[in-house]
Amino acid sequence: MTAIENAAGENLVAAPRTAPLRFSEDWQDRSQLQDQVQVEFETRIDRADIHKLKGQLQVRLPRQLRSLWIDTSEVGTAVSEADLQVTLSRVDDQGVTLDFGAWLPALVAVNAYNPEGHGIWVPHPQLEFKDGRWRGRFDTHGSAARIELVLAAEQEQHAFPFELAVARQE
Amino acid sequence: MLKGLLAVAAAALIIITGYEAWGYYIRVDQPPALLLTEDALATDDLVGLGSVSIQHAVRLEQAFLGAPDTEGAGQRGLLASTPLATFQSAGIDPRRDLSYLVFGLYLDADAKPGYALALLGRFDRAKLMSWLHSEYQVSPAPDGAPSVWQVRKQNVDTCSWSEPRSVYTGDSLLMVADPGRMPGLLDRVNRRAAALRELDRWRGFRDTKLGSLALFVPEQSPDTGNPFLQQPVQRTHDALDAFDEVYFGLGLWPLPFRAQLELMLAGADAAAVTSTASDWQAALQASRVQWGEQMPTVARLHDALSVSTEDSALRVNASVDQDWLADAARIPQELMTLLFSGAGMGMSIKDDPPAQREERIDENPSRYVSGVAPQGLAAYQPEPPFLPEADVVSGPFGIRLSAVELGAADGSLELTITGIHRGIPNLGEVGERVNLYIDSVSDAAGNELLRGESCGQERSDLAAQLDRPYFNHSLAGEKKVRLKPGLRHADIHRIQGRVELSLPVDIETIRLAALDREQTIDREGIRVTLQASAADTLDYKVYGDPARLLEVRGLNAAAQPLSGSSSMSSGFLFGEGQSKSRSFAGQVANAEVVIALRDVEQSYPFELDTRQPRASQNESRHEPVSVPTYSLAQLRRDFPQPPALPADPKDILAQAVTGPFRVALGELRPFM
Numbered sequence: 001m002t003a004i005e006n007a008a009g010e011n012l013v014a015a016p017r018t019a020p021l022r023f024s025e026d027w028q029d030r031s032q033l034q035d036q037v038q039v040e041f042e043t044r045i046d047r048a049d050i051h052k053l054k055g056q057l058q059v060r061l062p063r064q065l066r067s068l069w070i071d072t073s074e075v076g077t078a079v080s081e082a083d084l085q086v087t088l089s090r091v092d093d094q095g096v097t098l099d100f101g102a103w104l105p106a107l108v109a110v111n112a113y114n115p116e117g118h119g120i121w122v123p124h125p126q127l128e129f130k131d132g133r134w135r136g137r138f139d140t141h142g143s144a145a146r147i148e149l150v151l152a153a154e155q156e157q158h159a160f161p162f163e164l165a166v167a168r169q170e
Numbered sequence: 171m172l173k174g175l176l177a178v179a180a181a182a183l184i185i186i187t188g189y190e191a192w193g194y195y196i197r198v199d200q201p202p203a204l205l206l207t208e209d210a211l212a213t214d215d216l217v218g219l220g221s222v223s224i225q226h227a228v229r230l231e232q233a234f235l236g237a238p239d240t241e242g243a244g245q246r247g248l249l250a251s252t253p254l255a256t257f258q259s260a261g262i263d264p265r266r267d268l269s270y271l272v273f274g275l276y277l278d279a280d281a282k283p284g285y286a287l288a289l290l291g292r293f294d295r296a297k298l299m300s301w302l303h304s305e306y307q308v309s310p311a312p313d314g315a316p317s318v319w320q321v322r323k324q325n326v327d328t329c330s331w332s333e334p335r336s337v338y339t340g341d342s343l344l345m346v347a348d349p350g351r352m353p354g355l356l357d358r359v360n361r362r363a364a365a366l367r368e369l370d371r372w373r374g375f376r377d378t379k380l381g382s383l384a385l386f387v388p389e390q391s392p393d394t395g396n397p398f399l400q401q402p403v404q405r406t407h408d409a410l411d412a413f414d415e416v417y418f419g420l421g422l423w424p425l426p427f428r429a430q431l432e433l434m435l436a437g438a439d440a441a442a443v444t445s446t447a448s449d450w451q452a453a454l455q456a457s458r459v460q461w462g463e464q465m466p467t468v469a470r471l472h473d474a475l476s477v478s479t480e481d482s483a484l485r486v487n488a489s490v491d492q493d494w495l496a497d498a499a500r501i502p503q504e505l506m507t508l509l510f511s512g513a514g515m516g517m518s519i520k521d522d523p524p525a526q527r528e529e530r531i532d533e534n535p536s537r538y539v540s541g542v543a544p545q546g547l548a549a550y551q552p553e554p555p556f557l558p559e560a561d562v563v564s565g566p567f568g569i570r571l572s573a574v575e576l577g578a579a580d581g582s583l584e585l586t587i588t589g590i591h592r593g594i595p596n597l598g599e600v601g602e603r604v605n606l607y608i609d610s611v612s613d614a615a616g617n618e619l620l621r622g623e624s625c626g627q628e629r630s631d632l633a634a635q636l637d638r639p640y641f642n643h644s645l646a647g648e649k650k651v652r653l654k655p656g657l658r659h660a661d662i663h664r665i666q667g668r669v670e671l672s673l674p675v676d677i678e679t680i681r682l683a684a685l686d687r688e689q690t691i692d693r694e695g696i697r698v699t700l701q702a703s704a705a706d707t708l709d710y711k712v713y714g715d716p717a718r719l720l721e722v723r724g725l726n727a728a729a730q731p732l733s734g735s736s737s738m739s740s741g742f743l744f745g746e747g748q749s750k751s752r753s754f755a756g757q758v759a760n761a762e763v764v765i766a767l768r769d770v771e772q773s774y775p776f777e778l779d780t781r782q783p784r785a786s787q788n789e790s791r792h793e794p795v796s797v798p799t800y801s802l803a804q805l806r807r808d809f810p811q812p813p814a815l816p817a818d819p820k821d822i823l824a825q826a827v828t829g830p831f832r833v834a835l836g837e838l839r840p841f842m
Contacts, residue, residue, distance in 0.1 A: 029813070032813045033809075034813070036836070047838055053824070057828060057829075059802070059805070061799075062799050063800075063801065074660060075576060076576055076581075076659055089576045090574070090575035090576070092572055092574070092575070092783050093573070093588075093784060093785055093786040094785075094787065097575070108797050109797045110795075111794035111795055113794075114789060119791065119793055120792055121790040121791070121792035122792070139787075140785070140787070141788070141790035141792075142785055142788070142790060143784070143789070150795070150797050156801055156802055158802055158829070161828060162826040162827075162828040162833045163826055164824035164825065164835045165824055166823055166824050166838070167823060
């Protein structure tokens, strides 16, 4: 979201806000994908002053993929590739936590493998940016000996701008 | 004739003795050491001077109350953590060794506050130093002054250090002050320097006071540096514009025994003092009339106050005796009546029908069994997935390494060890009876890897309590420990620890009916007073060792235990003991009080030969996700048209189409 404008076209917020969308199948129409997101602005705008919202959908599509493998036997293990370093920061009885550093790579999927090399279930990870670092929490159903991060090595990026004219409420 | 002379002599003797006795109990001694110390503390930046005559307080206490049995109380352990115990460990018997406390408050040229505190009496310097070393980090004074020490204390929970203080230890003087102020004050004491403030009025005021405080109003309002404090300080300073000095004192008077509080404001402008006195008298009278209508007790309390003027000084006196205290005790009741009468409510709360709450029986009440022994407790039995497999079992406890992680502070390794148990009877609801300790983490060569920690809320030597409700009526807890910096995960070879169990083996369950009156239970080391109660709540007070009280439970009319819905606990502002309240799901007809008569301590050691946490989730096989590459052209092919609007778009405030997407605004709302 880049702007919130009043009727005079003045922007009422100081800085744009970004929120990630993760599309999934629409339960009402399985031929479509959908997601909802809440975008929060710290401002004292009066609801009645909001006339138009402006923003853009930025789409990143993986053109080339690569895998990064992390052994979970040694907390503190770091795997580096190109400009990316991933550190195993925690192993516990529920799963693992990975530290990605200051920026989050284009993570497309995560696979976990037991000591015999069989794939085990990894629910959707929780990604958090805190204290200047991105961390990913990966709960695993079973004992994970290795984690595979599927990353987009090359992405096609497109921006789709939009404007939302807010209807007056009586 | 002779009889007449004898009668006169006897009367004279009685009058003289009475006068002397009166003076003995009323007048506070002002020995040279006290005057000398006050003079030394009275530097030109002094803004407050206070003193307490400890020996006069002891004299009055012994005459009217008798000496307390501190020896007996100490033997019963009732003085632990009290100021008296602190004095005793420093080799000081306050009643015998202390005579006066004098303190000074200062504001320097930068409006920075400071203080000095002096205790007069007799001190055993060796014991005093021993106590200082046991409580503080002690170092010699930076200027090398003899008998002066710089002390500071570490907060064991936060690891932060207090501001350093200077301490002078002499045979008859103990002084504490800001480090920068101490050399000058000691020099003034040694030189017997004259006060740089006029103290005659102060000494006249405190002549009959047990404790007194003088404030010398500075020309400028102090800069507190605190925006919330600055405004009231400024207002107070402005209100005292006509006065140079403010005195406050407390005296105790015998026959009848009463406390005399006095506030004196002194200034040079007699007219301003008289005007202020008139204003205050009028305000006092108006206040009495106003309170008299609704709270007559508060109005009567005004009668203890008097406002007068004398030699450019305004005096406010308050005499507090037993009648006054009895009146004051009635104020809360009067206040409640006042509050509820306005809303058309009465104070007959007990007569109101209790709220009918749906009854819920506690299907799994805590078990209490007399004669149980630690050796008879069943070993821990895992029941995955709710009671997880343990890395090691020690008696009734399952122990597992549950996490290894990099610490946020310095990247050193942190380990979390979890303990879990189920079915141990008699543990009660207070907790603190099952404690998990980690004693050592070692490498293959037996080297200690555990970091030494003297502070921090989770420091290594503290126990974790295994009292958090877990699945299937089990209880669990976890202990986190930190390893030395630079160690690797692979260095971990063995984790050693123990679970300490304090098991009540003799139990008494007391059933109480007729809950409409207060009932008290006295057992060795504990007293429980259950207040009269109605409806769904039990209110009670606990004195002595609270760990002895395992549970107070509410029963319905059929003597079935009710589920607890909420509980509250608080200590008393003054005095020992705890006040507790517990509410239940249903009408409480009877109460059961469960008390531990005897405990047995049992230690359960364990060793974990693992470094990898065991997964708690059962394994669920899953084919690895295979992700295709994708392009915008494919996206446009897969989604040639943007999604249609819903059939009923009433929840959409705005919408737009952009490329293959439709963006819709569902809600605009404020958030905190």
